[in-house]
Amino acid sequence: MAHRYRCGECRFATRWTTESEVGDLAAAHYAENHPRLVLGGIVEINQKNPNSLGCLSMLGIAFLLLVIVATCRR
Numbered sequence: 001m002a003h004r005y006r007c008g009e010c011r012f013a014t015r016w017t018t019e020s021e022v023g024d025l026a027a028a029h030y031a032e033n034h035p036r037l038v039l040g041g042i043v044e045i046n047q048k049n050p051n052s053l054g055c056l057s058m059l060g061i062a063f064l065l066l067v068i069v070a071t072c073r074r
């Protein structure tokens, strides 16, 4: 899973990264750009990991199921 922080004060958004790093990036952004404000904004969560081959493995599983169904019907 990937996390991304969106600032509540400006249009800043971090890159997709880990949950713990998002917290650090958000704190750093607020310290630099909104030093007098309490940390706000939202964290977006991407269920798909952009670094994994999740989509490909799903296709592989679907293909395997098709092969199994095809062989069982013979």
Ligand SMILES: [Zn+2]
Residues within 6 Å of the ligand: 007, 008, 009, 010, 011, 012, 029, 033, 034
């Ligand atoms: Zn900001």
